Amino acid sequence: DAKTTQPNSMESNEEEPVHLPCNHSTISGTDYIHWYRQLPSQGPEYVIHGLTSNVNNRMASLAIAEDRKSSTLILHRATLRDAAVYYCILYSGGSNYKLTFGKGTLLTVNP
Amino acid sequence: DVKVTQSSRYLVKRTGEKVFLECVQDMDHENMFWYRQDPGLGLRLIYFSYDVKMKEKGDIPEGYSVSREKKERFSLILESASTNQTSMYLCASSLGEGRQLNEKLFFGSGTQLSVL
Numbered sequence: 431d432a433k434t435t436q437p438n439s440m441e442s443n444e445e446e447p448v449h450l451p452c453n454h455s456t457i458s459g460t461d462y463i464h465w466y467r468q469l470p471s472q473g474p475e476y477v478i479h480g481l482t483s484n485v486n487n488r489m490a491s492l493a494i495a496e497d498r499k500s501s502t503l504i505l506h507r508a509t510l511r512d513a514a515v516y517y518c519i520l521y522s523g524g525s526n527y528k529l530t531f532g533k534g535t536l537l538t539v540n541p
Numbered sequence: 542d543v544k545v546t547q548s549s550r551y552l553v554k555r556t557g558e559k560v561f562l563e564c565v566q567d568m569d570h571e572n573m574f575w576y577r578q579d580p581g582l583g584l585r586l587i588y589f590s591y592d593v594k595m596k597e598k599g600d601i602p603e604g605y606s607v608s609r610e611k612k613e614r615f616s617l618i619l620e621s622a623s624t625n626q627t628s629m630y631l632c633a634s635s636l637g638e639g640r641q642l643n644e645k646l647f648f649g650s651g652t653q654l655s656v657l
Contacts, residue, residue: 466646473545473631473648474584521644529646531576531584 434518439536442508450503450535452518457498462521464529465492465503467514474517474531477503513539544568545649547632553655560619562652564632571637573615574646575599575607578629590615591637622656629653 465477491504517534548563586599
């Protein structure tokens with residue numbers, strides 16, 4: 431599986447935008463970029479995914495570099511409820527549905 | 542919204558006991574998964590199932606088995622629990638439909654298992 435690299439932790443202030451980076455220099459042409467987050471004491475939840483174009487949904491935006499070697503998850507206005515571990519994952523499909531979760535980025539949101 | 546329900550939030554068992562972890566999803570999903578999560582190791586896939594009575598090994602299947610007799614239910618079985626199986630266990634499901642690369646996983650809240 432292609433590997434992703436994320437900062438261990440980031441900090442933000444409430445109501446400010448947050449840009450969570452992810453490097454995936456060995457991404458293949460068919461890899462989708464998925465983002466999940468895990469709130470304290472809960473299972474991970476899906477945030478967003480994309481292939482080549484930037485994507486927006488009600489939770490966040492995903493900006494994908496033109497060469498696809500990196501991506502950025504954007505939370506437009508952080509709230510205290512956004513404090514979580516954010517995982518950037520490459521999904522290559524194949525014979526199984528294995529999503530390989532790395533260690534993610536722990537986002538702290540300050541009031 | 543999809544609901545994935547795990548039968549217990551916390552479970553304490555003794556070494557050597559047979560342990561059943563149950564998971565039920567309510568959205569007619571084809572695929573179901575069992576992960577374990579340990580500090581510093583992230584989430585690791587134990588087993589998954591893409592249809593009733595079908596199962597495939599994940600990354601760490603040793604010491605575990607699974608059962609999927611009905612589409613909505615996926616059970617993880619620890620035949621003889623050991624202390625190194627103390628962990629957070631997470632069940633997940635996804636729609637299926639031909640193994641699309643844009644599949645989303647829906648997770649339960651997890652079962653914290655302690656084996657003493």
